[in-house]
Amino acid sequence: MPKTLVQEFTKGLWEELPPFRLVLGLCPTLGVTTSMENGLGMGIATTFVLVGSNLLISMLRSMIPTKVRIACFIIIIASFVTIVELLMQAYTYPLYLKLGVFIPLIVVNCIVLGRAEAFAYKNKVSFSMADGLGIGIGYTLALGALGAVRELLGHGSVTVWGDLSYNLASSFPSFHPFSFMVQAPGAFICLGLMLCLINVIGD
Amino acid sequence: MGYFELIIACVFVNNILLAQFLGNCPFLGTSKKMETAVGMAMAVIFVLVLAGTITWLVYTYILVKFGLVYLRTIAFIVVIASLVQFVEMFLKKSIPALYAGLGIFLPLITTNCAVMGVCVLNIDKEFTFLQALVASLFYAVGFGLALILFAGLRERIFLARVPKPLQDTSIALITAGMISLAFFAFQGMV
Numbered sequence: 001m002p003k004t005l006v007q008e009f010t011k012g013l014w015e016e017l018p019p020f021r022l023v024l025g026l027c028p029t030l031g032v033t034t035s036m037e038n039g040l041g042m043g044i045a046t047t048f049v050l051v052g053s054n055l056l057i058s059m060l061r062s063m064i065p066t067k068v069r070i071a072c073f074i075i076i077i078a079s080f081v082t083i084v085e086l087l088m089q090a091y092t093y094p095l096y097l098k099l100g101v102f103i104p105l106i107v108v109n110c111i112v113l114g115r116a117e118a119f120a121y122k123n124k125v126s127f128s129m130a131d132g133l134g135i136g137i138g139y140t141l142a143l144g145a146l147g148a149v150r151e152l153l154g155h156g157s158v159t160v161w162g163d164l165s166y167n168l169a170s171s172f173p174s175f176h177p178f179s180f181m182v183q184a185p186g187a188f189i190c191l192g193l194m195l196c197l198i199n200v201i202g203d
Numbered sequence: 204m205g206y207f208e209l210i211i212a213c214v215f216v217n218n219i220l221l222a223q224f225l226g227n228c229p230f231l232g233t234s235k236k237m238e239t240a241v242g243m244a245m246a247v248i249f250v251l252v253l254a255g256t257i258t259w260l261v262y263t264y265i266l267v268k269f270g271l272v273y274l275r276t277i278a279f280i281v282v283i284a285s286l287v288q289f290v291e292m293f294l295k296k297s298i299p300a301l302y303a304g305l306g307i308f309l310p311l312i313t314t315n316c317a318v319m320g321v322c323v324l325n326i327d328k329e330f331t332f333l334q335a336l337v338a339s340l341f342y343a344v345g346f347g348l349a350l351i352l353f354a355g356l357r358e359r360i361f362l363a364r365v366p367k368p369l370q371d372t373s374i375a376l377i378t379a380g381m382i383s384l385a386f387f388a389f390q391g392m393v
Contacts, residue, residue, distance in 0.1 A: 005220060005368050018334060023231070023372050025228075026228055026231065027222075027225055027226065027227045027228070027320075028224075028225040030224040030227060030293050031223070031224035031225070033252070063393065071284060073281055074281075074284060074313075075277065075280075075281070076279040078276050078281075080278050081276050082273065082274070082277060085276065086273065094285070096286075096355060100321055100322050100327070101223075101225075101324055102326065104275070104276045104279075104319070104323050105316045105319055105320055105323070107276055107280050107319065108280070108313075108314045108315065108318075108319045109316070109318040110228055113314060170362065183387070184221060184222050184224070184383050184386075185221075185380045185381070185383040185387055185388060186376065186380070187224065187378050187383075187386040188298070188376050188379040188380030189376070189380035189381075190385055191376050192369075192372075192373045192374065192376030192377035192379075194316045195367045195372055195373040195375075196369045196373045197368075198371075199367075199368040199370075199373065200368045203367075203368070
C-alpha cells in the first residue's frame, strides 16, 4: 500500500526509530551520548547527511547501475560527510572536537547506507527526503534522550547550549550523581535498559 | 610511548569495542554463535592490518604531500572498500579454504566502523608507520578478544530464562556493559 508523504516522515519517529527499533547505528549512539548536547549535535549532523544523500541518490537512481550501486552510494555519502565535517570545523569547533572520530564515521553508519539501499534507490525524490528527514529526526531525538538520561544520572544536571539547564539536585536533594553512567560501561547498560523500556511501551 | 604500552593500550585500555564504541553493529550482529564470532574476528584482524597501514601510507604520501587533507574521509572509505573487494578476490583464487571460512563477513567489513575508525585514529594520534601497524594489529586483536568473550557469554544467555522485554538485544547490551566494566579495570594501567 503506498504511503503518504506524512506517513513516510512519521514512521521514522516511532515505527522505524533507528537505534531502538532497527538496532542500527549503534556506535555513535553509545559513543557520543555522554551529554545531551553531544547527542543532539551528532543527530543533526547525521540528519543532514541522511537528507542530502537520500535526495541525491533518489535523483540519480535511474543513472546508477545496479551492480556498482553500493560504491556509488558510499561516494555520495562520503561527500556529504566531508561537507558536514568542514561546516562543523568552521562554525561549531568545540562540538567538532568533542565528537571527534565519530564525524568521519557517519560514512559507515549503517542507517545512512541502509536508507539509501532500502528506500532512496527505489522511491521518488520527495518521498526519499521525507524518509531521510523522519529517520534523521527520530535518530536525533533518540540520541538526545539517551544523552539526557546519561548526563542527568552521571552529572546530576543537564545543560544544552549553555543557557537551557536543569538540575536534578534541586528537585531531589538526596540524589547523588554516579559518574558510572557517563563512562563506557554505563552507555551499554543505559541503552539496554532504554531498549527494554521501549519494548514494554511497544507491547 | 613504547611499543609494549601501545599494545596494552590497544588491546585492553582503549579496547575498540568496549571503550571506544567502534564496530558495535557486527559486535551485536555476529556474536550469537561462537563460530560466526570467530569468523568475524579473523576477518577484521586480516583487513584491519592491511587497511590501517595502507590508509596511513595514502594519507602521508598522497594526501598530505599534495595538500588534499580535506579529502581524507572519501579517500579512506574508497581505499577500504576497494581493499575489501581485492582481498575477497585474492582469497577466492589463492586460499579458498580461508575464503570459505570468512564467508559473508568479508564484504560486511566495508561498513564496519572499527576499520574506518582505527584508520582515522592512527592519523589523529600522529602515529609513525610502525606505530600505526602495531596499533592496527592490536586494536583488531582487542576486537577479536572482546567479540569472542561476548559470544561465549551470549551462548549461555540463550539457554537462560530472560524476561520478555529484556530479550535479545536488550540483555545483550547489558551483558556488554558488564564486560565493559571488567575492561574498565585496566584503565589505570597505561
